[in-house]
Amino acid sequence: MSAPRLMTVDEYFKTPETVKPMELAFGVLRVADSPTPRHQSAVAELFLALDAHVRARQLGKMWLAPLDVVLDDRKALIVQPDLMFVSNEREWIVRDRVRGAPDLVIEVLSPDPRIGRTDERVGWFAEYGVRECWLLYQNLKQVAVIEFANLRIGGRRLFGARDPIASKVLPEFAEKLEDILAGC
Numbered sequence: 001m002s003a004p005r006l007m008t009v010d011e012y013f014k015t016p017e018t019v020k021p022m023e024l025a026f027g028v029l030r031v032a033d034s035p036t037p038r039h040q041s042a043v044a045e046l047f048l049a050l051d052a053h054v055r056a057r058q059l060g061k062m063w064l065a066p067l068d069v070v071l072d073d074r075k076a077l078i079v080q081p082d083l084m085f086v087s088n089e090r091e092w093i094v095r096d097r098v099r100g101a102p103d104l105v106i107e108v109l110s111p112d113p114r115i116g117r118t119d120e121r122v123g124w125f126a127e128y129g130v131r132e133c134w135l136l137y138q139n140l141k142q143v144a145v146i147e148f149a150n151l152r153i154g155g156r157r158l159f160g161a162r163d164p165i166a167s168k169v170l171p172e173f174a175e176k177l178e179d180i181l182a183g184c
Contacts (some may be wrong), residue, residue: 009073013097019066021115024078032115035108041184042108042138043082049180050085050106053173060087060103061094068097069105071128079121081105085169101129104169108136127151132169136177138184143177 006027015022021032035043043064051062063084071077084102086094093100105125109118118135125133126148135144141161147154147168159165161181164174 007076009070009076009078012076012078013068021066021080023080023115024076025116025120027076030115036110038138038184039108039110042136042181045180045182045184046106046108046136047083049175050083050170050173053170053175054085057172058088059170060085060089060091063094063098063102069102070097070099071101071124073099077124077128079124081121082108087169101125101131103131104134104167105130105132106134106136108138110138122146122153126153132167134165134167141177141181 007024007029008027009024012024012029020034023030047062047064054060054062063086065080065082067080067084069079069081069084071079081102083106084098085104086098087103090100090103093102107118107121122133129151130148132148133146135146137144143159143165144156145159145165145167146156157166159177161178162176164176167173
């Protein structure tokens with residue numbers, strides 16, 4: 001069996017536009033099936049709650065997948081988190097693509113990850129300067145909030161459905177998962 005053909009960032013950007021989740025992991029193209037309606041419903045509800053919070057306080061901008069985040073152009077590392085927040089202070093990273101680490105990334109996890117391994121992606125988020133990552137475990141109705149410091153995991157807190165979600169990136173946000181996902 002031969003090794004997969006490695007792709008450059010420029011070649012990746014020339015692939016046809018699609019709504020399927022894609023990433024470029026050190027030159028290896030990964031494509032997954034489209035997400036389920038339940039997954040997309042959770043993404044939409046989280047986006048609505050967080051976008052309202054961010055807009056009301058003029059903190060920056062929330063973004064939805066599919067949107068490429070180029071973590072490392074030279075090493076050909078591009079991801080598409082389900083949701084991300086880019087603060088006003090880092091708005092310069094949003095150009096033709098997001099070229100750099102968002103302040104916050106959010107992944108809605110199904111029992112079987114659609115693309116790559118979650119621990120691998122969390123490691124990349126830490127290494128490339130994301131400040132915080134939320135992992136929504138849909139089946140468990142829990143959110144893990146992972147804080148990064150010095151390009152490493154600095155702390156991890158787990159919030160149940162009835163716990164207000166606490167974030168250092170969005171310190172005034174305190175909504176409960178059960179309220180956000182009430183319609184899911």
